[in-house]
Amino acid sequence: MSMDIDVIVREVGLRDGLQIHPTFMPTERKLEWIRAEAAAGVSEIEVTSYVPAKLIPQFIDAEEVTVRAMEIPGLTVSALIPNLRGAERGLDLGVHKMNFVMSVSKTHNLKNVRREREESVADFKRIVERIRELPEGKRPKICAGLATALGCSYEGRVPVDDVVRYAVQLAEAGADEIAVPDTVGYADPAQVRKVFTAVIAALGKLPVAAHFHDTRGTGLANVTAALECGVRRFDASLAGIGGCPFAPGATGNIVMDDLCFMLDSMGLRTGVDLEKLIAIRALVRKTLPDIEMHGAIARAGLPVHYKTAEQRVAA
Amino acid sequence: MSMDIDVIVREVGLRDGLQIHPTFMPTERKLEWIRAEAAAGVSEIEVTSYVPAKLIPQFIDAEEVTVRAMEIPGLTVSALIPNLRGAERGLDLGVHKMNFVMSVSKTHNLKNVRREREESVADFKRIVERIRELPEGKRPKICAGLATALGCSYEGRVPVDDVVRYAVQLAEAGADEIAVPDTVGYADPAQVRKVFTAVIAALGKLPVAAHFHDTRGTGLANVTAALECGVRRFDASLAGIGGCPFAPGATGNIVMDDLCFMLDSMGLRTGVDLEKLIAIRALVRKTLPDIEMHGAIARAGLPVHYKTAEQRVAA
Numbered sequence: 001m002s003m004d005i006d007v008i009v010r011e012v013g014l015r016d017g018l019q020i021h022p023t024f025m026p027t028e029r030k031l032e033w034i035r036a037e038a039a040a041g042v043s044e045i046e047v048t049s050y051v052p053a054k055l056i057p058q059f060i061d062a063e064e065v066t067v068r069a070m071e072i073p074g075l076t077v078s079a080l081i082p083n084l085r086g087a088e089r090g091l092d093l094g095v096h097k098m099n100f101v102m103s104v105s106k107t108h109n110l111k112n113v114r115r116e117r118e119e120s121v122a123d124f125k126r127i128v129e130r131i132r133e134l135p136e137g138k139r140p141k142i143c144a145g146l147a148t149a150l151g152c153s154y155e156g157r158v159p160v161d162d163v164v165r166y167a168v169q170l171a172e173a174g175a176d177e178i179a180v181p182d183t184v185g186y187a188d189p190a191q192v193r194k195v196f197t198a199v200i201a202a203l204g205k206l207p208v209a210a211h212f213h214d215t216r217g218t219g220l221a222n223v224t225a226a227l228e229c230g231v232r233r234f235d236a237s238l239a240g241i242g243g244c245p246f247a248p249g250a251t252g253n254i255v256m257d258d259l260c261f262m263l264d265s266m267g268l269r270t271g272v273d274l275e276k277l278i279a280i281r282a283l284v285r286k287t288l289p290d291i292e293m294h295g296a297i298a299r300a301g302l303p304v305h306y307k308t309a310e311q312r313v314a315a
Numbered sequence: 316m317s318m319d320i321d322v323i324v325r326e327v328g329l330r331d332g333l334q335i336h337p338t339f340m341p342t343e344r345k346l347e348w349i350r351a352e353a354a355a356g357v358s359e360i361e362v363t364s365y366v367p368a369k370l371i372p373q374f375i376d377a378e379e380v381t382v383r384a385m386e387i388p389g390l391t392v393s394a395l396i397p398n399l400r401g402a403e404r405g406l407d408l409g410v411h412k413m414n415f416v417m418s419v420s421k422t423h424n425l426k427n428v429r430r431e432r433e434e435s436v437a438d439f440k441r442i443v444e445r446i447r448e449l450p451e452g453k454r455p456k457i458c459a460g461l462a463t464a465l466g467c468s469y470e471g472r473v474p475v476d477d478v479v480r481y482a483v484q485l486a487e488a489g490a491d492e493i494a495v496p497d498t499v500g501y502a503d504p505a506q507v508r509k510v511f512t513a514v515i516a517a518l519g520k521l522p523v524a525a526h527f528h529d530t531r532g533t534g535l536a537n538v539t540a541a542l543e544c545g546v547r548r549f550d551a552s553l554a555g556i557g558g559c560p561f562a563p564g565a566t567g568n569i570v571m572d573d574l575c576f577m578l579d580s581m582g583l584r585t586g587v588d589l590e591k592l593i594a595i596r597a598l599v600r601k602t603l604p605d606i607e608m609h610g611a612i613a614r615a616g617l618p619v620h621y622k623t624a625e626q627r628v629a630a
Contacts, residue, residue, distance in 0.1 A: 156620025186618040189539045190581035216618075217573035217611030218580075221535040224504045228543075258532035265533075266505035296532030303501040303531075305471025 004310070006232065006268040009260060010044040011037050012211070013237030013284075014065075015080050016253055018058045019049060020242065021291055027061040029287040034069050036283060037238070040276035042256075044076040045069065046099060046235075050086035066093045078143070082113060087127045090140060099179065100124055101145040102170075104162050105152035108183070112147065121169050128174035144170035145179035145211065150195060151186025160195055164202045177207045179235070182222065185215020185252075189225035196229040209233035212254045214240060214294070219254035220262055227268075234259060239281050240294035255295040257281070261302070269309045274302065319625070321547065321583040324575060325359040326352050327526070328552030328599075329380075330395050331568055333373045334364060335557065336606055342376040344602040349384050351598060352553070355591035357571075359391040360384065361414060361550075365401035381408045393458070397428060402442045405455060414494065415439055416460035417485075419477050420467035423498070427462065436484050443489035459485035460494035460526065465510060466501025475510055479517045492522045494550070497537065500530020500567075504540035511544040524548035527569045529555060529609070534569035535577055542583075549574060554596050555609035570610040572596070576617070584624045589617065 014033065018025055025033075034045055047069045053060040062079065069077045070093075078097035081087045090098045102120035103109035109117050124144060131139050148155075149163045167178050180199060182192075192210075200208050210226040210233070212219045223234060237253035260272045278298045285293065307315070329348065333340055340348075349360055362384045368375040377394065384392045385408075393412035396402045405413045417435035418424035424432050439459060446454050463470075464478045482493050495514060497507075507525075515523050525541040525548070527534045538549060551571035575587045593613045600608065622630070 151618055153619055156618060184618075185615065188577050188580035189542075215611060215615045216576060217570065218535055218577050220533055221539040221577060224536040224539045227504075255532065261531060262503050262533050262536060265503035296530060300500065300530045303466055303471060303499075304468055 004269055004313075005043070005271045006309075007227075007263050007270050008044060008233045009042060009256065009263070009270050009272060010046065010078075010209075010233065010235050011042050011237060011256060012046045012235045012253060013239075013241045013256070015046040015049050016235075017237045017242030019056050021058065021288065023288060023290070024058055024060075025287055027064055030061070030065055031068050033238075033280065033284055034065075034075075035072060036280045037277070038072045038075045040280065041270070041272040042277070043074065043271060044078060044097070046078045046080060049080035049082070050089040051080070051082050062089070063093060066090075066095050070094070070096070081127070083123055084126050084130065087130060091130065091134070094138075095140055097141040097143060098127075099143045099145055100127060101147050101181075102166070103147040103152070103183075104158050104166050105148040105155045107154040108148045108152045111154070117166065121166065121173065124170055124175075125173045132174070141176045142174065143177040143179055143209070144173075144175035145181055146170070147181055147183045149180045150182035150191060151184055153184045157186075157191075160198050163195055164198050167199045168202050171203050171206050175206070177209055177233070178203060179209040179211050181211035181235075182213050185213035185218075187212065187222050188218055189221050192222045192225040193229060196226055196231060200229060200231075207233060209235065211235035214252055214254045220258060223254065223259060223262070238277070238284060239298070241284070241291055252292070252294060257295050258297050261297040264309045267309050267312055269313065274308070319584055319628075320358070320586045321624075322542075322578050322585050323359060323548045324357060324571065324578070324585050324587060325361065325393075325524075325548065325550050326357050326552060326571060327361045327550045327568060328554075328556045328571070330361040330364050331550075332552045332557030334371050336373065336603065338603060338605070339373060339375075340602055342379055345376070345380055346383050348553075348595065348599055349380075349390075350387060351595045352592070353387045353390045355595065356585070356587040357592075358389065358586060359393060359412070361393045361395060364395035364397070365404040366395070366397050377404070378408060381405075381410050385409070385411070396442070398438055399441050399445065402445060406445065406449070409453075410455055412456040412458060413442075414458045414460055415442060415490075416462050416494075416496075417481070418462040418467070418498075419473050419481050420463040420470045422469040423463045423467045426469070432481065436481065436488065439485055439490075440488045447489070456491045457489065458492040458494055458524070459488075459490035460496055461485070462496055462498045464495045465497035465506060466499055468499045472501075475513050478510055479513050482514045483517050486518050486521050490521070492524055492548070493518060494524040494526050496526035496550075497528050500528035500533075502527065502537050503533055504536045507537045507540040508544060511541050511546060515544060515546075522548060524550065526550035529567055529569045535573060538569065538574060538577070553592070553599060554613070556599070556606055567607070567609060572610050573612050576612040579624045582624050582627055584628065589623070
């Protein structure tokens with residue numbers, strides 16, 4: 001990551017987007033997408049998920065995608081891990097970062113990973129222990145995500161105290177970062193402020209990332225609220241590709257292109273070249289002609305006389 | 316307006332939306348739309364524009380729409396006025412509120428109303444003088460809008476000092492409210508904060524309204540920023556119908572349904588029944604089958620176990 005970045009944007013479309021797409025995206029095309037985004041300046045990409053390929057055939061090429069993505073200079077390559085077995089696969093590959101996820105909502109956790117939340121925390125502890133068996137320089141970063149932290153499609157609103165409790169447990173267990181996702185797109189800016197303020201206060205200096213879905217139109221509004229709370233790491237997917245297979249009605253991550261435009265327009269440097277980023281949509285479209293794509297900036301274009309954040313900082 | 320409203324949302328689709336739509340919406344259908352929104356709890360609707368019908372044939376029924384909309388109990392009926400002649404029409408009809416508009420950008424004002432900005436301010440003064448000839452109880456409210464305050468499709472960013480200068484001039488001339496529109500959808504939350512903070516500081520207690528377009532995906536993010544500045548009046552259009560005929564690339568007001576959902580979810584009472592509001596989309600769709608409609612909440616539905624702001628206040 002370069003020194004002159006204010007906000008880290010992370011591409012999750014290859015995992016969160018493709019996992020519900022019925023057509024297999026050929027490995028070469030995935031790598032093309034990853035390379036193009038890295039070249040556009042995206043510094044971290046969740047390239048795959050270490051779930052069993054019989055559960056999600058899209059990730060049958062997880063090993064190859066990981067290894068070849070790691071050949072791209074400067075790119076942080078991350079992958080989702082559902083459990084210790086997934087973590088073992090990541091450790092074998094030497095992946096840079098692993099994203100563990102459990103749900104704050106009891107029902108969602110049971111449906112999603114068939115475990116009580118306490119068992120998930122115990123799983124996470126075992127994963128961290130396993131990582132710490134490696135010498136310090138060889139350890140991947142480990143992020144712990146709190147699915148349904150901002151609402152659950154079974155339970156509705158989730159108590160802020162529960163979010164904070166599990167955030168603290170995962171932090172104490174050794175997470176390098178805590179991610180707070182709006183798994184089913186229920187969040188509004190007021191709730192984002194409440195939850196992130198509480199989580200950040202409880203975690204001190206540990207980085208907290210936001211993962212919003214735009215299911216109900218509030219995605220970038222929630223980013224605005226999270227920015228105020230000091231959040232500087234955001235997940236998004238190119239053209240808003242994606243959703244959650246276990247959350248009925250959830251229809252897509254926030255649009256990476258629109259996120260980058262908004263941040264840049266606000267004077268926050270993301271390191272991403274907007275025009276290069278927008279051009280990647282056509283590349284994905286060519287391979288997956290039937291995938292649903294969203295996004296306003298790609299359609300409307302940049303404002304007249306637009307100056308990028310970098311140009312404005314330099315001026 | 317009822318006492319238990321935190322934010323006033325105003326429908327502008329019948330004016331800002333229909334003015335660029337090539338098909339005439341029959342008067343009875345316009346009134347159906349207006350009545351349905353009033354019944355859903357929308358307390359203020361911009362029902363038409365007093366421009367010459369030969370310029371915008373959509374508004375050939377301006378008189379009839381105004382008079383019949385004013386029969387709806389409790390509804391504030393407003394209309395756009397481009398100039399003194401338009402104001403005369405409004406005064407003859409006894410319309411509740413008139414929305415005057417000039418552009419802060421010199422070029423946009425010349426292209427839009429063929430006047431220097433100083434001439435527009437002078438026009439506005441004459442309009443206020445004309446209103447003040449009426450006895451106090453008979454005067455309509457007059458709102459002054461600062462088009463391109465958040466960006467211009469000819470000049471790009473517009474200096475905040477210019478926005479404040481014209482806001483103050485219009486306020487001193489006698490505006491009851493100042494509206495700050497993002498005419499071409501260029502705004503971001505940081506800029507919204509900057510402009511609204513400056514305008515509100517300069518105007519003291521005079522109400523300041525926001526009129527955002529979602530052209531570049533930042534509409535509700537900008538609402539979030541404006542709310543923080545204390546803004547409590549927002550324009551929107553059902554299903555995001557609309558745009559500005561004089562601003563190339565501008566493609567629509569923020570979506571009324573999504574705005575009302577977000578505000579309600581934040582615990583801010585709008586007085587609007589979301590389900591009734593969403594149902595009106597079908598009514599408009601039936602009459603204008605080819606009009607572009609947007610919106611997330613209509614597609615995704617309310618969250619599970621959703622409680623309205625009113626229910627939460629009561630609890």
